[in-house]
Amino acid sequence: MAMKIFCENTPLTDNDCFVIFSREKSCFDFPLHTHKELELNLVLNGAGASRVIGNHMGTIGDAELVFVNGETPHAWFTDGCRSQRIQEVTLQFAPDLIDDKLLNRNSLTALKRLFEESRRGVLFTEQTALEVAPALRRIYERGSAGGMQPLLDVLAVFNTLSFASERKLLSDLTFVQEKDMSYSQRLETVFAYMNRNFSRQISLRDVAETVNMSEVSFSRFIKKATGQNFIDTLAEIRLGHVSRMLIDTDMTIAEIAFCCGFNNMANFNRIFKRKKGMPPHRFRTLYINKKIYV
Template sequence: MDPLLLKVKKTETDSFSVNHFKYHGSFPGLWHYHSEYELTLIIKSSGTRFVGDHIDRYTENDLIFIGKNLAHTWKTDAALPDTDVFSEALVIHFREDFLGKMFFSTPELAEVEKFLRMSRRGMKIIGQTQTQVISHMYQIGSLSGVEKLIKLLQILSLLAGSEDLMFLSSDGYSQYINENDNDRLNKVHAYIMDSFKSQIRLTDAADIAHMSPTAFSRYFKQRMQKPFSQFVIELKVGYACKLLMQHQFSILQICYECGFQNVSNFNKQFKQYTELSPKQFQLKHKSLRLQASLYQHQVQENL
C-alpha cells in the first residue's frame, strides 16, 4: 500500500500548485495527508467524502478546504456497468511558508491567518462564497506570475471574511501524526471503503491492523473520535441516502445493497442518523425536487 504521507508536486517556476485532475472511473481514494493546505473543487463525480472523523456525501461543485496534516479522501460511487465515467477535480495546494515564514503574520493578513488555523478541522464552502470561489478557481488555471498569486490571495481573502463555512472534522479530532499508526489506519480505511456494502466485522479489521479486537476498538475510537461500528453505519447510511434520492430502487433493494442484513435493522439505523425513515427521506427529497422544478418552471415563464 502507498505511504499515507503524500508529497505534493509543483513546478520549479511556481510557489504553489494548481492541478486539474481527471481520472477514467474513480478518484484514487487513498486515505492521506500532507503538509500543504488544500482547496478542492469537485468538477465531476459523486460519492463519499472523508475528512478527519467526518463522513458525508459529495457531488459536483463540492468545495472543500483542508488544513495541513488533516487526513482526507474522496471515495467515488461505483459506476454502472458499460458506462464511460470520468472523475474530475480542480485542486490548489500551498504551504504555510510559500511566501516566507512570516508572510501570514503581517497585520493585513490577520484574518487569513485565523482562517488557516481554523482549517485544521476542514471546511465545506457554501452559499455565495462557494459561487465566487469557484469562479476564481476556474480563472486561476489560465494565469501566471503575479496575476496567479494575486488570484490565490483573493480566494483566501474571500474565505477569511466569509460566514459561508461549515466545519467538518470534530474539534477533538487528533492532529498528531504518527507514521506507523497512519499506515495501520490507512489499511483499515481501505478495507472499510472497499467492503462497506457487505458485512464488515470488527474482528476482520482488527486482524488487518494486527491487533486484538479489544485493543483495536479502543485504538479506532481514540483516533477517529467515534466507535468503529458507528463509523461503518454512517458510511452505509450515507450511501443509502444517495440511492434513495435516485428513486431507481426499492427500499428492500437499497437495504441489501448497503450491506444491512434485514429491513428492520436498516430502518432503525437510518432513522437514528437522519431522524427519518428511509421512506420518509425519499418522499421528502421527492417533494423538494418537485418544488424546485416548479420554481424553475415559474422563473422561465417570467423571463
C-alpha cells in the same frame, strides 16, 4: 498490523509558489493520504461521492469546496456517485508561502484564522464553491504564465474564502494537533487539561480552575473560542479519542467508550451518531475500508 495512511509526495518544489491541477474523470482513485502542503479542492458534478477529512466522513453534493491542511488525512471516494464527468480542481501550496510574521498583521487576521481552521478541514457552501470556481479555472489556465498575476489570483480567492461566514469545520478537535488550533495560551492550557483527563469525569469548575477563571467567565470564554459550550467541547474531545481508537485498536466499542469517559452506552451511541451521522461500528468499518496498508 498497524494501519498507516499513504504519504503523498506532491510535485511542488521549493521554487514554486503553488501547483494546480484540473481534471475530468469518472471516479476517485486516490487513497486516503497526507502531504505537507495545504490544499484547496473543488469538485463539481460529483454528487453522491464521499469525503473523508480526519475522522469526518460525509457525502458531497454537486459543488464541493474544501480547504484542508495536508497533514490531516483526506480523500474523496466514488461510492454513490454515478457521474461520468466529475470535474476536480486541486490547488496546493506550502505552509510557508505566507509566513507567520505576515499572517500576524492585523489585515490578515481572517486569513490566519482560516489557515488555523484548515487542520480540521473547512467545508464551504455550494454557493461559495460556484463563486470561486471560475477564478480557480483562470488560475489553472494562467498557471504557466510569468509574473505575479497567478499568485495574486490565488490570494484573491483566499481573501474571499477568509470572509466566508457560512463554513463548516469537519474533523474533531482531538484528531488534529490542538496546539495549532489554539488562539491563546489559556485555550491551549484548557485543551491540554481536557486531553489528559478525558477518561474521567471532569466538571466545568475543574477546567475553569486550570486557567484561574470563574465558571461563568470560563463558559463565555470556551463558547467564544470553540463556538460550543463546555459540555459539547468536552464531548467532541472525547469523540476524537474514540475515533482514533476505533481506527487504530481492536478494542471493543464498549471498552473504547468507557476508556474515553462515556459511562452510559446509550448516551454514547446517541452522541456519536448525532456527531458522525452513523453508529460507531459503521464508522469503524467504513473508515478502515478506506485505508491502505503500507
